[in-house]
Amino acid sequence: MSAYLIPIKTAALVFPFLALLLALPFMIVQYRRYGSFIFWRAVVLYTFVFYLITAYFLITLPLPSIASVAKLTTPRYNLVPFMALRTFLNTTVFSPLHPGTWLAALKQPGFIQPAFNLLLTVPFGVYLRYYFKRSVPQVLVMTFGLSLFFELTQLSGLYGIYPRPYRLFDVDDLIINTTGGVLGGLIAPALMRAFPSRDEMDAKSRARGSQVTWLRRFVAFLVDNLLGVWLIGAVLELIATLLGVRSALGDVIVTRVLAPVFIFVVYPLVRRGATPGKALVRIRIVQEDGAPVGFGRLLWREFLLYGVAQYSVFGFMQLFNEIFVKFHRTEVNFALLGLFGLVAAFIVLNFLWEMVTRDNHYFYDVWAKTKQVSTIETDAQTKV
Known part of the structure; x- marks a missing residue:
């Protein structure tokens, strides 16, 4: 659990400084486009920025020492699809014919890691559908692009800072992340009913312009x-x-x-x-x-x-x-x-x-x- 809490805490520390840095350009864009600045739009966009920072830190932190990475002999990448499914079936107690094993399997690493990768991009799909008004096919392509960026970041050893990858480039992560984004895009319309729509925000902004x-x-x-x-x-x-x-x-x-x-x-x-x-x-x-x-x-x-x-x-x-x-x-x-x-x-x-x-x-x-x-x-x- 600490592996997930450290990136989230780091994002929470970095975000206020980044928010201050983005505040003036953000306001300029809002006044330039609409003539007004409404609070709810700021909430949506700043939470989106915070989500992206958190997601990035989750796939890069904690950072190991360069010396320890140089000694690694683990595989650099996996290009065989659905290895995560095989790992789940082979390393957990899950048995489709025995329901009593299902809950226990959900607590094991073979399920937790793929589930994390799925949930990682669900918010991305929600934001794309809710605020940026993207279609489901567009959400699929854009989530795949985000996931590919994450995986290439890992494959490059954090852009060459490390002599080799310290995390595995995994084609399954691409598949699962993209699925998570699409899932977020599909459930977004149901969530959108509880919040002002993008059109409503735009109309309110222009009315105040x-x-x-x-x-x-x-x-x-x-x-x-x-x-x-x-x-x-x-x-x-x-x-x-x-x-x-x-x-x-x-x-x-x-x-x-x-x-x-x-x-x-x-x-x-x-x-x-x-x-x-x-x-x-x-x-x-x-x-x-x-x-x-x-x-x-x-x-x-x-x-x-x-x-x-x-x-x-x-x-x-x-x-x-x-x-x-x-x-x-x-x-x-x-x-x-x-x-x-x-x-x-x-x-x-x-x-x-x-x-x-x-x-x-x-x-x-x-x-x-x-x-x-x-x-x-x-x-x-x-x-x-």
């Missing part, structure tokens, strides 16, 4: 800042280095002024109010009356957000550190802490209030007389 939620805006914010501003800043700094004109002041101007202005003002001015991140999640900035936003409003809006708001919060945190950690308790520091604290408190309260009310019309949009709209509905109307 016209709403510009805070999470959707936050995904755009991450893309713009983590990829857009950072990438442009890195390119400009590289150019300055090659030209031999790089300096500390220049780096500050590039990363704090030029890159943000390009991403949040120049680019959306050309792209009808969409920054790179907003374009990915299909939203754009417009005036309150729906007219295209101009340079002045964009500059004012981004100054309020990335100038006033951002540096007020940073300033408050820095002064708090100076006063209560470094004990630089001057009157000027206390006055500035109070000033920045008032602005930071207003910003935090505004964000919390808009998140609770779901209005998502933050102070910088109100003062710049702008709003963010979804392009999902516009795109759909254009296609019609």
Whole structure:
């Protein structure tokens, strides 16, 4: 039993990190395709990822030492089909004419190993039919491909890490795994009645696609800042280095002024109010009356957000550190802490209030007389 528990525990440890790594790309795809993110779709897809990780670890773990594998003299592969059936009949107490032996046979290794291989791919077939809407013949082909990948992983000695296979490449595993996937595909329709269908999830996602939620805006914010501003800043700094004109002041101007202005003002001015991140999640900035936003409003809006708001919060945190950690308790520091604290408190309260009310019309949009709209509905109307 420990041979099965170790891979499952390992998958449980790895999955949270992998989920974080996949979170941003996953959300981008969902907002790009549907304009919204629904919880149940996330549950389905993330459990599918967890299942695949677990299945992979089950066929590779625990990992032996390279030295012990080098000493192995066991067969590398079995190409004779139905050896598992012969092993079951020859090594268990099973007798078709004696029902009393049936239950005991199910507890013996000759049955447990093939049964494990069968159950390993049943969830794969269920997911393929339920969410990916594949037919049974497609499930058969795709499960065979997954099983073949597993077997080749074992045959290659984990892609050449080991001098030889430490687990047997077995044609019976291909047959049993594929059968398990098909079985999962066949029972999926009965299970699907208990959960929302893929069509229902898609319809619900598209119905919400016209709403510009805070999470959707936050995904755009991450893309713009983590990829857009950072990438442009890195390119400009590289150019300055090659030209031999790089300096500390220049780096500050590039990363704090030029890159943000390009991403949040120049680019959306050309792209009808969409920054790179907003374009990915299909939203754009417009005036309150729906007219295209101009340079002045964009500059004012981004100054309020990335100038006033951002540096007020940073300033408050820095002064708090100076006063209560470094004990630089001057009157000027206390006055500035109070000033920045008032602005930071207003910003935090505004964000919390808009998140609770779901209005998502933050102070910088109100003062710049702008709003963010979804392009999902516009795109759909254009296609019609």
